[in-house]
Amino acid sequence: MNGAVVFRASVPGGLWLDGADACRRDFALRPVSGADEMFLLDSENAALPGERATALLDRCLVGADGVAARLSIGDREALLLQLRRMTLGDHMDCTQICPEPDCAERMEFTLSTTQLLHAPYEHSRPEHDLKDVEDGHTYLARFRAPTVDEVDRAARVARVDPERAGAELLRCCVSAITRDSVNVGLDTLPSPMLKRLDAAIAEIDPQAETELALTCPACGVAFSATFECAAYFLSELAARTRHLLHDVHTLASYYHWSESDILALTPGRRDRYIAKIAESLSGA
Template sequence: MTEPIVLPAFENFGDKAISGLETPEEAHAATQALLKDDRESGRPHIDGPGETQVTLERGIFRDGTWYRDAEVRELNGYDEEAIAAVGSGSAPHRVVETLLTRGVVSVGREQMTRKLAGELLIGDRELLIMAIRRATFGDTLEFERLPCSECGELVDLTVPLAAIPFVHLDDPEQTEYEVPLRKGRKALLRMPTGEDQEQVFNVRNNRAKQDSVILSRCVLRLVQEDGTEVHRPPAQSLNMGDRQTILQFLVDHQPGPRLADFTFTHETCGEEVKLPINLAVLFRGL
Protein backbone atom coordinates (compact mmCIF):
# COMPACT_ATOMS: atom_id res chain seq x y z
CA MET A 1 0.00 0.00 0.00
CA THR A 2 1.33 3.44 -0.93
CA GLU A 3 1.42 6.41 1.39
CA PRO A 4 -0.71 9.02 -0.41
CA ILE A 5 -0.30 12.68 0.32
CA VAL A 6 -3.26 14.19 -1.53
CA LEU A 7 -6.78 13.17 -2.38
CA PRO A 8 -6.49 12.27 -6.05
CA ALA A 9 -8.94 14.26 -8.11
CA PHE A 10 -7.31 14.05 -11.54
CA GLU A 11 -5.91 17.56 -11.24
CA ASN A 12 -2.12 17.43 -10.96
CA PHE A 13 0.15 19.77 -12.84
CA GLY A 14 3.91 19.49 -13.32
CA ASP A 15 5.67 18.47 -10.13
CA LYS A 16 2.92 19.87 -7.87
CA ALA A 17 0.13 17.60 -6.69
CA ILE A 18 -3.17 19.44 -6.35
CA SER A 19 -6.23 18.09 -4.61
CA GLY A 20 -9.50 18.92 -6.26
CA LEU A 21 -11.13 18.41 -2.89
CA GLU A 22 -8.79 20.78 -1.09
CA THR A 23 -7.85 23.39 -3.72
CA PRO A 24 -10.46 23.40 -6.49
CA GLU A 25 -9.39 26.72 -8.02
CA GLU A 26 -5.81 25.55 -8.51
CA ALA A 27 -7.05 22.20 -9.76
CA HIS A 28 -9.26 23.84 -12.37
CA ALA A 29 -6.45 26.09 -13.57
CA ALA A 30 -4.06 23.16 -13.84
CA THR A 31 -6.49 21.06 -15.82
CA GLN A 32 -7.33 23.89 -18.21
CA ALA A 33 -3.62 24.56 -18.78
CA LEU A 34 -2.98 20.96 -19.66
CA LEU A 35 -6.04 20.68 -21.86
CA LYS A 36 -4.87 23.71 -23.86
CA ASP A 37 -1.30 22.48 -24.08
CA ASP A 38 -0.55 21.60 -27.71
CA ARG A 39 3.11 20.67 -27.34
CA GLU A 40 4.20 17.68 -29.40
CA SER A 41 6.84 16.74 -26.83
CA GLY A 42 5.48 14.43 -24.15
CA ARG A 43 2.14 13.86 -25.85
CA PRO A 44 0.88 10.35 -24.96
CA HIS A 45 -0.22 7.79 -27.53
CA ILE A 46 -2.97 5.31 -26.69
CA ASP A 47 -3.72 1.77 -27.81
CA GLY A 48 -6.95 -0.12 -28.51
CA PRO A 49 -10.07 -0.44 -26.32
CA GLY A 50 -10.05 -2.59 -23.17
CA GLU A 51 -12.45 -4.32 -20.78
CA THR A 52 -15.70 -2.79 -19.58
CA GLN A 53 -16.38 -4.62 -16.28
CA VAL A 54 -15.22 -3.04 -13.02
CA THR A 55 -15.19 -4.09 -9.36
CA LEU A 56 -15.55 -1.06 -7.11
CA GLU A 57 -13.98 -0.69 -3.68
CA ARG A 58 -17.22 0.25 -1.89
CA GLY A 59 -20.03 0.43 -4.44
CA ILE A 60 -23.63 1.07 -3.34
CA PHE A 61 -25.86 -0.40 -0.64
CA ARG A 62 -29.34 -1.46 -1.70
CA ASP A 63 -31.91 -3.63 0.11
CA GLY A 64 -29.38 -5.03 2.57
CA THR A 65 -26.76 -5.86 -0.09
CA TRP A 66 -23.58 -4.18 -1.26
CA TYR A 67 -23.23 -3.97 -5.04
CA ARG A 68 -19.67 -3.46 -6.22
CA ASP A 69 -19.95 -4.54 -9.84
CA ALA A 70 -20.11 -1.82 -12.49
CA GLU A 71 -20.06 -1.59 -16.26
CA VAL A 72 -18.51 1.15 -18.36
CA ARG A 73 -18.51 1.72 -22.10
CA GLU A 74 -16.28 3.16 -24.77
CA LEU A 75 -16.76 6.89 -25.33
CA ASN A 76 -17.83 8.11 -28.78
CA GLY A 77 -17.94 11.41 -30.62
CA TYR A 78 -21.20 12.50 -29.00
CA ASP A 79 -19.59 12.00 -25.60
CA GLU A 80 -16.46 13.87 -26.66
CA GLU A 81 -18.52 16.89 -27.70
CA ALA A 82 -20.55 16.84 -24.48
CA ILE A 83 -17.45 16.59 -22.28
CA ALA A 84 -15.66 19.34 -24.22
CA ALA A 85 -18.70 21.62 -23.86
CA VAL A 86 -18.82 21.11 -20.09
CA GLY A 87 -15.07 21.47 -19.73
CA SER A 88 -14.95 24.93 -21.24
CA GLY A 89 -14.83 27.28 -18.26
CA SER A 90 -16.40 24.80 -15.83
CA ALA A 91 -15.16 23.48 -12.51
CA PRO A 92 -13.31 20.16 -12.98
CA HIS A 93 -15.89 18.19 -11.00
CA ARG A 94 -18.39 18.94 -13.78
CA VAL A 95 -16.07 17.28 -16.29
CA VAL A 96 -15.76 14.24 -14.02
CA GLU A 97 -19.53 14.12 -13.52
CA THR A 98 -20.10 14.23 -17.30
CA LEU A 99 -17.56 11.47 -17.88
CA LEU A 100 -19.29 9.30 -15.29
CA THR A 101 -22.86 9.87 -16.43
CA ARG A 102 -21.97 9.22 -20.06
CA GLY A 103 -19.28 6.56 -19.70
CA VAL A 104 -20.70 4.40 -16.89
CA VAL A 105 -23.56 2.11 -17.92
CA SER A 106 -24.55 0.82 -14.49
CA VAL A 107 -23.53 0.15 -10.90
CA GLY A 108 -25.08 -3.02 -9.53
CA ARG A 109 -28.62 -3.11 -10.87
CA GLU A 110 -28.94 0.64 -11.34
CA GLN A 111 -28.35 2.73 -14.43
CA MET A 112 -25.87 5.54 -13.89
CA THR A 113 -27.37 8.91 -13.02
CA ARG A 114 -25.99 12.16 -11.64
CA LYS A 115 -27.49 11.31 -8.24
CA LEU A 116 -25.85 7.88 -8.22
CA ALA A 117 -22.52 9.37 -9.29
CA GLY A 118 -22.70 11.74 -6.31
CA GLU A 119 -23.32 8.84 -3.94
CA LEU A 120 -20.12 7.00 -4.87
CA LEU A 121 -16.89 7.36 -2.91
CA ILE A 122 -14.39 9.68 -4.57
CA GLY A 123 -12.06 6.70 -5.02
CA ASP A 124 -14.76 4.64 -6.75
CA ARG A 125 -15.50 7.53 -9.09
CA GLU A 126 -11.85 7.72 -10.05
CA LEU A 127 -11.66 3.97 -10.50
CA LEU A 128 -14.59 4.27 -12.93
CA ILE A 129 -12.86 7.12 -14.78
CA MET A 130 -9.82 4.87 -15.20
CA ALA A 131 -12.07 2.08 -16.49
CA ILE A 132 -13.72 4.43 -19.01
CA ARG A 133 -10.31 5.46 -20.20
CA ARG A 134 -9.26 1.80 -20.53
CA ALA A 135 -12.41 0.92 -22.47
CA THR A 136 -11.94 3.89 -24.78
CA PHE A 137 -8.20 3.97 -25.37
CA GLY A 138 -6.67 0.79 -23.94
CA ASP A 139 -4.40 -0.34 -21.12
CA THR A 140 -1.30 1.78 -21.64
CA LEU A 141 -0.10 5.34 -21.98
CA GLU A 142 2.88 5.86 -24.26
CA PHE A 143 4.94 9.03 -23.97
CA GLU A 144 7.41 10.13 -26.63
CA ARG A 145 10.25 12.55 -25.93
CA LEU A 146 9.20 13.11 -22.34
CA PRO A 147 11.80 15.33 -20.59
CA CYS A 148 13.32 13.70 -17.51
CA SER A 149 12.87 16.14 -14.63
CA GLU A 150 16.18 15.01 -13.11
CA CYS A 151 18.63 15.07 -16.03
CA GLY A 152 16.68 16.63 -18.90
CA GLU A 153 17.12 13.73 -21.30
CA LEU A 154 14.12 13.02 -23.55
CA VAL A 155 12.54 9.66 -22.69
CA ASP A 156 10.20 7.33 -24.57
CA LEU A 157 8.03 5.67 -21.96
CA THR A 158 5.19 3.13 -21.87
CA VAL A 159 3.04 3.29 -18.73
CA PRO A 160 0.64 0.38 -18.08
CA LEU A 161 -2.40 1.64 -16.22
CA ALA A 162 -1.92 -1.30 -13.85
CA ALA A 163 1.38 0.27 -12.71
CA ILE A 164 -0.38 3.27 -11.18
CA PRO A 165 -0.37 2.95 -7.36
CA PHE A 166 -3.70 1.92 -5.87
CA VAL A 167 -5.11 1.92 -2.33
CA HIS A 168 -7.67 -0.74 -1.37
CA LEU A 169 -10.15 -0.64 1.48
CA ASP A 170 -9.30 -3.12 4.23
CA ASP A 171 -13.01 -3.81 4.66
CA PRO A 172 -15.20 -2.66 1.73
CA GLU A 173 -18.32 -2.81 3.92
CA GLN A 174 -16.94 -0.64 6.72
CA THR A 175 -18.69 2.72 6.57
CA GLU A 176 -17.52 4.36 9.82
CA TYR A 177 -13.96 5.03 10.97
CA GLU A 178 -12.58 5.99 14.37
CA VAL A 179 -9.79 8.56 14.54
CA PRO A 180 -7.92 9.38 17.80
CA LEU A 181 -7.66 13.10 18.53
CA ARG A 182 -5.89 15.23 21.12
CA LYS A 183 -6.73 15.13 24.85
CA GLY A 184 -8.37 11.73 24.73
CA ARG A 185 -11.04 12.67 22.22
CA LYS A 186 -11.93 10.68 19.11
CA ALA A 187 -13.96 11.30 15.98
CA LEU A 188 -16.20 8.91 14.05
CA LEU A 189 -16.04 9.60 10.33
CA ARG A 190 -17.27 8.44 6.96
CA MET A 191 -15.39 8.63 3.67
CA PRO A 192 -16.19 11.58 1.35
CA THR A 193 -18.30 11.06 -1.75
CA GLY A 194 -18.74 12.86 -5.03
CA GLU A 195 -21.57 14.91 -3.53
CA ASP A 196 -19.26 16.05 -0.72
CA GLN A 197 -16.63 17.05 -3.24
CA GLU A 198 -19.20 19.05 -5.20
CA GLN A 199 -20.09 21.02 -2.07
CA VAL A 200 -16.40 21.81 -1.55
CA PHE A 201 -16.16 23.14 -5.11
CA ASN A 202 -19.05 25.49 -4.39
CA VAL A 203 -16.83 27.37 -1.92
CA ARG A 204 -14.39 29.69 -3.65
CA ASN A 205 -11.12 31.24 -2.50
CA ASN A 206 -11.30 30.15 1.13
CA ARG A 207 -9.36 27.02 2.04
CA ALA A 208 -10.50 27.05 5.67
CA LYS A 209 -14.16 27.14 4.66
CA GLN A 210 -13.55 24.31 2.20
CA ASP A 211 -12.05 22.29 5.03
CA SER A 212 -15.05 23.11 7.20
CA VAL A 213 -17.43 21.89 4.50
CA ILE A 214 -15.83 18.46 4.24
CA LEU A 215 -15.48 18.17 8.01
CA SER A 216 -19.09 19.13 8.66
CA ARG A 217 -20.25 16.50 6.19
CA CYS A 218 -17.89 13.63 7.09
CA VAL A 219 -17.56 13.91 10.89
CA LEU A 220 -20.51 11.93 12.27
CA ARG A 221 -19.77 12.11 15.99
CA LEU A 222 -17.19 13.56 18.35
CA VAL A 223 -16.54 11.52 21.49
CA GLN A 224 -15.17 13.46 24.47
CA GLU A 225 -12.68 12.00 26.96
CA ASP A 226 -15.53 11.29 29.44
CA GLY A 227 -17.48 9.37 26.77
CA THR A 228 -19.94 12.14 26.00
CA GLU A 229 -20.91 12.17 22.33
CA VAL A 230 -21.62 15.23 20.20
CA HIS A 231 -23.47 14.35 17.00
CA ARG A 232 -22.54 16.33 13.92
CA PRO A 233 -20.35 18.86 15.78
CA PRO A 234 -19.85 22.21 14.01
CA ALA A 235 -16.61 21.94 12.06
CA GLN A 236 -15.52 25.34 13.33
CA SER A 237 -15.72 24.07 16.93
CA LEU A 238 -12.91 21.57 16.32
CA ASN A 239 -9.44 22.82 17.19
CA MET A 240 -6.99 23.28 14.32
CA GLY A 241 -4.88 20.26 15.27
CA ASP A 242 -7.87 17.93 15.31
CA ARG A 243 -9.14 19.37 12.02
CA GLN A 244 -5.84 18.58 10.33
CA THR A 245 -5.72 15.09 11.86
CA ILE A 246 -9.17 14.27 10.49
CA LEU A 247 -8.47 15.73 7.06
CA GLN A 248 -5.22 13.78 6.79
CA PHE A 249 -7.02 10.58 7.75
CA LEU A 250 -9.53 11.15 4.96
CA VAL A 251 -6.66 11.68 2.53
CA ASP A 252 -4.72 8.61 3.61
CA HIS A 253 -7.65 6.19 3.69
CA GLN A 254 -9.59 7.19 0.59
CA PRO A 255 -9.35 4.18 -1.74
CA GLY A 256 -8.62 4.24 -5.44
CA PRO A 257 -5.85 5.06 -7.91
CA ARG A 258 -3.10 7.41 -6.71
CA LEU A 259 -2.42 9.16 -9.99
CA ALA A 260 -0.29 11.87 -8.38
CA ASP A 261 2.07 9.24 -6.93
CA PHE A 262 3.23 7.53 -10.13
CA THR A 263 7.00 7.41 -10.62
CA PHE A 264 9.42 5.65 -12.94
CA THR A 265 13.15 4.92 -12.80
CA HIS A 266 15.09 6.62 -15.57
CA GLU A 267 17.79 4.16 -16.56
CA THR A 268 20.19 6.78 -17.90
CA CYS A 269 20.48 8.86 -14.72
CA GLY A 270 19.25 6.19 -12.29
CA GLU A 271 16.85 8.60 -10.61
CA GLU A 272 13.25 8.00 -9.55
CA VAL A 273 11.22 10.48 -11.57
CA LYS A 274 7.75 11.73 -10.63
CA LEU A 275 5.20 11.61 -13.44
CA PRO A 276 1.82 12.71 -12.09
CA ILE A 277 -0.97 11.36 -14.30
CA ASN A 278 -4.15 13.39 -14.46
CA LEU A 279 -7.42 13.73 -16.30
CA ALA A 280 -5.89 15.77 -19.10
CA VAL A 281 -3.24 13.12 -19.73
CA LEU A 282 -5.72 10.23 -19.58
CA PHE A 283 -8.10 11.91 -22.00
CA ARG A 284 -5.77 14.08 -24.01
CA GLY A 285 -7.76 16.20 -26.45
CA LEU A 286 -11.05 16.30 -24.53
Protein backbone atom coordinates in the same frame (compact mmCIF):
# COMPACT_ATOMS: atom_id res chain seq x y z
CA MET B 1 -22.89 1.70 -32.46
CA ASN B 2 -20.79 2.07 -29.27
CA GLY B 3 -23.94 2.31 -27.16
CA ALA B 4 -24.72 -1.36 -27.82
CA VAL B 5 -21.51 -2.61 -26.17
CA VAL B 6 -21.62 -2.77 -22.38
CA PHE B 7 -18.79 -3.89 -20.08
CA ARG B 8 -18.80 -4.84 -16.42
CA ALA B 9 -16.67 -2.54 -14.25
CA SER B 10 -15.99 -2.70 -10.53
CA VAL B 11 -14.83 -0.20 -7.91
CA PRO B 12 -12.68 -0.71 -4.78
CA GLY B 13 -14.88 1.27 -2.34
CA GLY B 14 -18.46 0.82 -3.46
CA LEU B 15 -21.76 2.52 -2.95
CA TRP B 16 -23.29 1.84 0.47
CA LEU B 17 -27.02 1.47 0.19
CA ASP B 18 -29.23 2.89 2.94
CA GLY B 19 -29.58 0.48 5.85
CA ALA B 20 -27.58 -2.24 4.10
CA ASP B 21 -24.50 -3.93 5.51
CA ALA B 22 -22.99 -4.46 2.07
CA CYS B 23 -22.06 -2.16 -0.75
CA ARG B 24 -22.52 -2.17 -4.52
CA ARG B 25 -19.20 -2.58 -6.30
CA ASP B 26 -20.23 -3.68 -9.81
CA PHE B 27 -21.45 -1.36 -12.53
CA ALA B 28 -22.09 -1.48 -16.28
CA LEU B 29 -20.15 0.90 -18.54
CA ARG B 30 -20.25 1.59 -22.26
CA PRO B 31 -17.23 3.09 -24.13
CA VAL B 32 -17.01 6.82 -24.86
CA SER B 33 -18.81 7.70 -28.13
CA GLY B 34 -18.44 10.59 -30.57
CA ALA B 35 -21.49 12.22 -28.95
CA ASP B 36 -19.74 12.09 -25.54
CA GLU B 37 -16.65 13.71 -27.05
CA MET B 38 -18.83 16.51 -28.46
CA PHE B 39 -20.44 16.90 -25.03
CA LEU B 40 -16.97 17.31 -23.48
CA LEU B 41 -16.05 19.89 -26.12
CA ASP B 42 -19.23 21.88 -25.44
CA SER B 43 -18.68 21.83 -21.66
CA GLU B 44 -15.00 22.80 -21.86
CA ASN B 45 -15.45 26.34 -20.52
CA ALA B 46 -18.66 25.86 -18.54
CA ALA B 47 -17.53 23.14 -16.12
CA LEU B 48 -14.42 22.35 -14.06
CA PRO B 49 -12.33 19.25 -14.98
CA GLY B 50 -13.71 17.20 -12.07
CA GLU B 51 -17.29 18.08 -12.98
CA ARG B 52 -16.66 17.10 -16.62
CA ALA B 53 -15.14 13.77 -15.57
CA THR B 54 -18.19 13.10 -13.39
CA ALA B 55 -20.59 14.07 -16.20
CA LEU B 56 -18.74 11.85 -18.69
CA LEU B 57 -18.95 8.91 -16.29
CA ASP B 58 -22.63 9.55 -15.65
CA ARG B 59 -23.28 9.37 -19.42
CA CYS B 60 -21.31 6.12 -19.79
CA LEU B 61 -22.70 4.32 -16.72
CA VAL B 62 -25.57 2.15 -17.91
CA GLY B 63 -28.68 1.89 -15.73
CA ALA B 64 -27.16 3.98 -12.93
CA ASP B 65 -28.38 7.57 -13.44
CA GLY B 66 -26.87 10.04 -10.99
CA VAL B 67 -24.71 7.37 -9.34
CA ALA B 68 -21.36 8.90 -10.42
CA ALA B 69 -21.83 11.90 -8.10
CA ARG B 70 -22.44 9.64 -5.09
CA LEU B 71 -19.24 7.58 -5.48
CA SER B 72 -15.94 8.31 -3.73
CA ILE B 73 -13.13 9.97 -5.71
CA GLY B 74 -11.21 6.67 -5.74
CA ASP B 75 -14.22 4.89 -7.23
CA ARG B 76 -14.53 7.59 -9.90
CA GLU B 77 -10.84 7.11 -10.73
CA ALA B 78 -11.32 3.33 -10.91
CA LEU B 79 -14.29 3.63 -13.28
CA LEU B 80 -12.46 6.20 -15.43
CA LEU B 81 -9.45 3.85 -15.69
CA GLN B 82 -11.79 1.09 -16.89
CA LEU B 83 -13.63 3.49 -19.23
CA ARG B 84 -10.28 4.50 -20.67
CA ARG B 85 -9.31 0.86 -21.18
CA MET B 86 -12.55 -0.03 -22.99
CA THR B 87 -12.40 3.14 -25.13
CA LEU B 88 -8.70 3.49 -26.03
CA GLY B 89 -6.96 0.41 -24.64
CA ASP B 90 -4.93 -0.50 -21.55
CA HIS B 91 -1.61 1.25 -22.19
CA MET B 92 -1.26 4.95 -21.47
CA ASP B 93 1.75 6.85 -22.85
CA CYS B 94 2.86 9.43 -20.30
CA THR B 95 5.48 12.15 -20.15
CA GLN B 96 7.02 13.81 -17.11
CA ILE B 97 9.61 16.57 -16.88
CA CYS B 98 12.48 15.84 -14.45
CA PRO B 99 12.11 18.21 -11.45
CA GLU B 100 15.89 18.91 -11.27
CA PRO B 101 16.14 22.46 -12.71
CA ASP B 102 19.57 21.77 -14.28
CA CYS B 103 18.25 18.61 -15.96
CA ALA B 104 14.57 19.10 -16.96
CA GLU B 105 14.74 15.89 -19.01
CA ARG B 106 11.47 14.96 -20.72
CA MET B 107 10.83 11.40 -19.54
CA GLU B 108 8.53 9.05 -21.41
CA PHE B 109 6.95 5.95 -19.86
CA THR B 110 3.90 3.75 -20.20
CA LEU B 111 1.28 2.99 -17.54
CA SER B 112 -1.27 0.20 -17.57
CA THR B 113 -4.83 1.01 -16.45
CA THR B 114 -5.12 -2.52 -15.02
CA GLN B 115 -1.99 -2.17 -12.87
CA LEU B 116 -3.24 1.11 -11.39
CA LEU B 117 -6.50 -0.43 -10.14
CA HIS B 118 -6.68 -1.22 -6.42
CA ALA B 119 -8.17 -4.42 -5.02
CA PRO B 120 -11.53 -4.00 -3.20
CA TYR B 121 -11.08 -2.23 0.15
CA GLU B 122 -11.72 -4.30 3.24
CA HIS B 123 -14.12 -1.80 4.84
CA SER B 124 -17.06 -3.39 6.59
CA ARG B 125 -19.08 -0.16 6.83
CA PRO B 126 -19.11 3.31 5.24
CA GLU B 127 -18.08 5.20 8.41
CA HIS B 128 -14.81 4.91 10.32
CA ASP B 129 -13.62 6.02 13.77
CA LEU B 130 -10.43 7.79 14.77
CA LYS B 131 -9.69 7.83 18.49
CA ASP B 132 -6.88 9.88 19.98
CA VAL B 133 -5.76 11.50 23.23
CA GLU B 134 -4.71 15.13 23.07
CA ASP B 135 -4.06 17.51 26.01
CA GLY B 136 -5.47 14.92 28.45
CA HIS B 137 -8.80 14.59 26.55
CA THR B 138 -9.99 11.58 24.58
CA TYR B 139 -11.31 12.56 21.17
CA LEU B 140 -13.34 10.35 18.88
CA ALA B 141 -14.11 11.38 15.30
CA ARG B 142 -16.53 9.46 13.06
CA PHE B 143 -15.84 10.04 9.37
CA ARG B 144 -16.22 8.73 5.81
CA ALA B 145 -14.58 9.44 2.45
CA PRO B 146 -15.95 12.48 0.58
CA THR B 147 -18.23 11.86 -2.39
CA VAL B 148 -17.50 12.98 -5.94
CA ASP B 149 -20.29 15.58 -5.66
CA GLU B 150 -18.78 17.04 -2.47
CA VAL B 151 -15.27 17.22 -3.96
CA ASP B 152 -16.57 18.78 -7.21
CA ARG B 153 -18.46 21.42 -5.20
CA ALA B 154 -15.37 22.09 -3.05
CA ALA B 155 -13.25 22.54 -6.20
CA ARG B 156 -15.67 25.27 -7.35
CA VAL B 157 -15.52 27.04 -3.93
CA ALA B 158 -11.71 26.63 -3.89
CA ARG B 159 -11.41 28.89 -6.93
CA VAL B 160 -12.43 31.85 -4.76
CA ASP B 161 -11.70 30.63 -1.22
CA PRO B 162 -9.47 27.51 -0.85
CA GLU B 163 -9.58 27.63 2.95
CA ARG B 164 -13.39 27.63 3.07
CA ALA B 165 -13.48 24.82 0.47
CA GLY B 166 -11.25 22.64 2.67
CA ALA B 167 -13.30 23.35 5.81
CA GLU B 168 -16.62 22.64 4.06
CA LEU B 169 -15.31 19.38 2.61
CA LEU B 170 -14.10 18.25 6.04
CA ARG B 171 -17.53 19.03 7.53
CA CYS B 172 -19.13 16.79 4.86
CA CYS B 173 -16.89 13.87 5.85
CA VAL B 174 -17.23 14.09 9.64
CA SER B 175 -20.56 13.05 11.14
CA ALA B 176 -19.69 13.24 14.87
CA ILE B 177 -16.94 14.33 17.25
CA THR B 178 -16.81 13.59 20.95
CA ARG B 179 -14.42 14.84 23.62
CA ASP B 180 -14.44 12.60 26.71
CA SER B 181 -17.69 11.08 25.37
CA VAL B 182 -19.46 14.46 25.06
CA ASN B 183 -20.52 15.72 21.60
CA VAL B 184 -18.48 18.71 20.46
CA GLY B 185 -18.03 20.66 17.22
CA LEU B 186 -15.35 20.10 14.61
CA ASP B 187 -13.69 23.41 15.54
CA THR B 188 -12.93 21.95 19.01
CA LEU B 189 -10.42 19.47 17.59
CA PRO B 190 -6.78 20.33 18.40
CA SER B 191 -4.70 20.84 15.23
CA PRO B 192 -2.55 17.64 15.60
CA MET B 193 -5.79 15.61 15.72
CA LEU B 194 -7.14 17.55 12.69
CA LYS B 195 -4.00 16.59 10.75
CA ARG B 196 -4.42 12.93 11.70
CA LEU B 197 -8.07 13.09 10.69
CA ASP B 198 -7.14 14.50 7.25
CA ALA B 199 -4.63 11.67 6.81
CA ALA B 200 -7.16 9.05 7.98
CA ILE B 201 -9.76 10.32 5.45
CA ALA B 202 -7.17 9.98 2.64
CA GLU B 203 -6.13 6.50 3.85
CA ILE B 204 -9.60 4.97 3.53
CA ASP B 205 -9.74 5.76 -0.23
CA PRO B 206 -6.20 5.07 -1.56
CA GLN B 207 -7.42 4.79 -5.19
CA ALA B 208 -8.18 8.54 -5.04
CA GLU B 209 -4.50 9.45 -5.37
CA THR B 210 -1.96 7.53 -7.43
CA GLU B 211 1.66 8.37 -6.60
CA LEU B 212 4.24 7.25 -9.14
CA ALA B 213 7.82 6.54 -8.01
CA LEU B 214 10.02 7.72 -10.88
CA THR B 215 13.76 7.91 -11.57
CA CYS B 216 15.14 10.27 -14.18
CA PRO B 217 17.24 8.28 -16.71
CA ALA B 218 19.41 11.32 -17.47
CA CYS B 219 20.46 12.58 -13.99
CA GLY B 220 19.36 9.66 -11.81
CA VAL B 221 17.23 11.70 -9.38
CA ALA B 222 14.36 9.77 -7.77
CA PHE B 223 11.07 11.62 -7.27
CA SER B 224 7.35 11.05 -7.02
CA ALA B 225 4.58 12.41 -9.23
CA THR B 226 0.81 12.23 -8.96
CA PHE B 227 -1.15 10.56 -11.74
CA GLU B 228 -4.82 11.50 -12.12
CA CYS B 229 -6.75 9.38 -14.56
CA ALA B 230 -9.57 11.96 -14.77
CA ALA B 231 -7.20 14.71 -15.99
CA TYR B 232 -5.19 12.39 -18.24
CA PHE B 233 -8.23 10.87 -19.96
CA LEU B 234 -9.96 14.24 -20.46
CA SER B 235 -6.85 15.69 -22.13
CA GLU B 236 -6.58 12.62 -24.38
CA LEU B 237 -10.24 12.95 -25.38
CA ALA B 238 -9.78 16.69 -26.02
CA ALA B 239 -6.99 15.89 -28.51
CA ARG B 240 -9.24 13.32 -30.24
CA THR B 241 -12.14 15.78 -30.37
CA ARG B 242 -10.08 18.18 -32.48
CA HIS B 243 -9.88 15.33 -35.06
CA LEU B 244 -13.55 14.55 -34.57
CA LEU B 245 -14.65 18.06 -35.60
CA HIS B 246 -12.56 17.73 -38.76
CA ASP B 247 -14.05 14.26 -39.45
CA VAL B 248 -17.64 15.49 -39.00
CA HIS B 249 -16.94 18.38 -41.37
CA THR B 250 -15.41 16.05 -44.01
CA LEU B 251 -18.17 13.40 -43.80
CA ALA B 252 -21.02 15.95 -43.73
CA SER B 253 -19.54 17.79 -46.75
CA TYR B 254 -19.01 14.60 -48.74
CA TYR B 255 -22.01 12.39 -47.84
CA HIS B 256 -24.39 15.11 -46.56
CA TRP B 257 -25.04 13.09 -43.37
CA SER B 258 -26.28 14.85 -40.24
CA GLU B 259 -23.98 15.49 -37.30
CA SER B 260 -25.93 13.06 -35.08
CA ASP B 261 -25.65 10.27 -37.71
CA ILE B 262 -21.88 10.81 -37.96
CA LEU B 263 -21.43 10.88 -34.16
CA ALA B 264 -23.32 7.59 -33.88
CA LEU B 265 -20.59 5.84 -35.92
CA THR B 266 -17.84 4.02 -34.05
CA PRO B 267 -14.41 5.72 -34.36
CA GLY B 268 -13.18 2.74 -36.46
CA ARG B 269 -16.10 3.00 -38.93
CA ARG B 270 -15.60 6.78 -39.09
CA ASP B 271 -11.90 6.33 -39.91
CA ARG B 272 -12.75 3.90 -42.73
CA TYR B 273 -15.17 6.37 -44.36
CA ILE B 274 -12.56 9.15 -44.05
CA ALA B 275 -10.02 6.82 -45.74
CA LYS B 276 -12.55 6.10 -48.55
CA ILE B 277 -13.02 9.82 -49.17
CA ALA B 278 -9.24 10.36 -49.25
CA GLU B 279 -8.95 7.44 -51.71
CA SER B 280 -11.59 8.73 -54.08
CA LEU B 281 -10.28 12.31 -53.90
CA SER B 282 -6.72 11.18 -54.71
CA GLY B 283 -8.04 9.01 -57.59
CA ALA B 284 -10.11 11.86 -59.04
